[in-house]
Amino acid sequence: xxxxxxxxxxxxxxxxxxxxxxxxxxxxxxxxxxxxxxxxxxxxxxxxxxxxxxxxxxxxxxxxxxxxxxxxxxxxxxxxxxxxxxxxxxxxxxxxxxxxxxxxxxxxxxxxxxxxxxxxxxxxxxxxxxxxxxxxxxxxxxxxxxxxxxxxxxxxxxxxxxxxxxxxxxxxxxxxxxxxxxxxxxxxxxxxxxxxxxxxxxxxxxxxxxxxxxxxxxxxxxxxxxxxxxxxxx
Amino acid sequence: xxxxxxxxxxxxxxxxxxxxxxxxxxxxxxxxxxxxxxxxxxxxxxxxxxxxxxxxxxxxxxxxxxxxxxxxxxxxxxxxxxxxxxxxxxxxxxxxxxxxxxxxxxxxxxxxxxxxxxxxxxxxxxxxxxxxxxxxxxxxxxxxxxxxxxxxxxxxxxxxxxxxxxxxxxxxxxxxxxxxxxxxxxxxxxxxxxxxxxxxxxxxxxxxxxxxxxxxxxxxxxxxxxxxxxxxxx
DNA sequence: ACAAGCATAGTCATCAGACCACTTTTCGCA
DNA sequence: TGCGAAAAGTGGTCTGATGACTATGCTTGT
Numbered sequence: 444x445x446x447x448x449x450x451x452x453x454x455x456x457x458x459x460x461x462x463x464x465x466x467x468x469x470x471x472x473x474x475x476x477x478x479x480x481x482x483x484x485x486x487x488x489x490x491x492x493x494x495x496x497x498x499x500x501x502x503x504x505x506x507x508x509x510x511x512x513x514x515x516x517x518x519x520x521x522x523x524x525x526x527x528x529x530x531x532x533x534x535x536x537x538x539x540x541x542x543x544x545x546x547x548x549x550x551x552x553x554x555x556x557x558x559x560x561x562x563x564x565x566x567x568x569x570x571x572x573x574x575x576x577x578x579x580x581x582x583x584x585x586x587x588x589x590x591x592x593x594x595x596x597x598x599x600x601x602x603x604x605x606x607x608x609x610x611x612x613x614x615x616x617x618x619x620x621x622x623x624x625x626x627x628x629x630x631x632x633x634x635x636x637x638x639x640x641x642x643x644x645x646x647x648x649x650x651x652x653x654x655x656x657x658x659x660x661x662x663x664x665x666x667x668x669x670x671x672x673x674x675x676x677x
Numbered sequence: 678x679x680x681x682x683x684x685x686x687x688x689x690x691x692x693x694x695x696x697x698x699x700x701x702x703x704x705x706x707x708x709x710x711x712x713x714x715x716x717x718x719x720x721x722x723x724x725x726x727x728x729x730x731x732x733x734x735x736x737x738x739x740x741x742x743x744x745x746x747x748x749x750x751x752x753x754x755x756x757x758x759x760x761x762x763x764x765x766x767x768x769x770x771x772x773x774x775x776x777x778x779x780x781x782x783x784x785x786x787x788x789x790x791x792x793x794x795x796x797x798x799x800x801x802x803x804x805x806x807x808x809x810x811x812x813x814x815x816x817x818x819x820x821x822x823x824x825x826x827x828x829x830x831x832x833x834x835x836x837x838x839x840x841x842x843x844x845x846x847x848x849x850x851x852x853x854x855x856x857x858x859x860x861x862x863x864x865x866x867x868x869x870x871x872x873x874x875x876x877x878x879x880x881x882x883x884x885x886x887x888x889x890x891x892x893x894x895x896x897x898x899x900x901x902x903x904x905x906x907x908x909x910x911x
Numbered sequence: 912a913c914a915a916g917c918a919t920a921g922t923c924a925t926c927a928g929a930c931c932a933c934t935t936t937t938c939g940c941a
Numbered sequence: 942t943g944c945g946a947a948a949a950g951t952g953g954t955c956t957g958a959t960g961a962c963t964a965t966g967c968t969t970g971t
Contacts, residue, residue, distance in 0.1 A: 446925065458761050465763070471951060482926045484718060488725045495729035496758045503952050504933030512762055514769045521755075524730045527692050528746055529699070535748045535832045542780045543773070598769045680954060705922060716955045737923050738962030
């Protein structure tokens with residue numbers, strides 16, 4: 444057992460035992476060092492570890508705090524990791540994204556309000572009229588976020604955000620097939636919105652799943668233009 | 678911009694630029710310090726941060742390596758975080774787990790082989806005959822893992838594992854309603870297995886969703902015995 | 912020529928102590 | 942009483958040294 448792991452263990456134990464409650468302040472680094480019998484550098488590495496995972500927050504000059512441990516907030520921390528994944532690793536996440544976005548669309552359909560309907564319609568029109576691919580991608584994000592928010596589970600929303608966060612996304616809108624991609628994407632959005640506004644969860648679910656699957660297909664094409672296949676080996 | 682963040686940025690930049698490819702070794706800490714213009718302590722805190730996220734691996738005496746960046750492996754790192762979440766935070770993850778487990782059950786149903794059918798049946802019998810709640814919980818894990826593996830997406834499997842990892846699970850099997858809980862759980866398993874063996878994805882999906890929802894219900898009861906409600910506010 | 916064992920150099924792990932930057936509290940002055 | 946400055950407390954960063962582990966290549970004996 445390394446020193447770092449002992450320190451980590453000590454901190455985790457304190458949290459699990461309720462010695463520090465969410466949002467509360469830990470003892471000072473000096474005191475923690477004494478308590479856990481480790482040097483300050485080792486303690487700080489342990490703190491950094493938990494800090495990277497969104498469990499701890501260090502505030503310069505003030506103290507070290509246990510985070511609120513809100514799942515949505517913890518999950519948001521991981522988007523920087525997703526940014527580092529190579530494209531083929533990223534593609535492995537698409538099945539999750541497809542299932543979750545479909546679920547959220549279904550939930551949104553079940554709860555759709557007139558206000559949501561208006562917002563969706565307005566966004567679609569603006570998106571289709573936007574010539575700049577980047578701004579269009581931005582409106583796209585807003586569209587999906589609107590649906591996620593309507594779905595009612597902020598935790599799932601943040602998880603989907605992590606998957607979608609990847610900036611290099613709009614690249615598929617700039618290839619030779621840009622126009623085709625754009626048209627298909629717009630059509631997908633209209634299907635999703637129509638199903639949600641009709642308060643038809645099943646239709647919304649399949650429309651959203653199909654939309655994500657299509658994005659996955661284009662990305663896969665980008666990775667390997669030779670052998671495009673949406674479905675996995677049977 | 679703090680020194681730590683500059684170091685983090687430098688490392689991330691190296692990864693994104695492909696200076697180090699997955700599995701490869703970074704330059705030594707000393708050289709990285711010189712390159713990024715930070716002290717060794719700050720560099721090490723940056724390395725620890727990426728290491729906590731499963732992006733980097735430090736091997737004592739050998740070097741600092743970029744991980745394979747396999748999503749399943751990266752996700753597995755987060756189980757220690759889930760262990761620290763309070764029960765009410767954990768419950769917010771159940772909607773995700775429900776959707777994903779249902780999806781995996783559906784996939785397993787679509788691909789069920791005779792071998793899988795045998796394994797499922799055998800596990801169910803052993804589970805129902807096991808008197809010790811802990812060993813039964815263990816068999817329960819095996820049952821669900823079997824289904825996930827059959828689902829064919831290791832990334833989703835590891836994500837579900839993270840949600841299920843939480844050891845405190847078996848507590849619901851030890852309350853006053855233990856017998857009732859156990860019986861319902863066994864019945865749920867039989868439904869799921871039957872649907873998978875019948876190669877009926879829709880049935881498998883709803884059976885699995887219902888099973889997870891039931892677990893969630895019991896846990897919620899544990900948290901707040903007064904006002905149990907499965908559905909959210911309408 | 913080859914294999915086992917051993918030095919050696921390279922690397923991460925840990926420690927100690929100092930100083931800096933920021934925040935919070937305290938206390939004296941207007 | 943209210944405000945501002947001082948002081949105390951805390952995390953942020955740096956330096957340098959030492960320990961522990963790994964990999965490499967060499968030495969040695971067969």
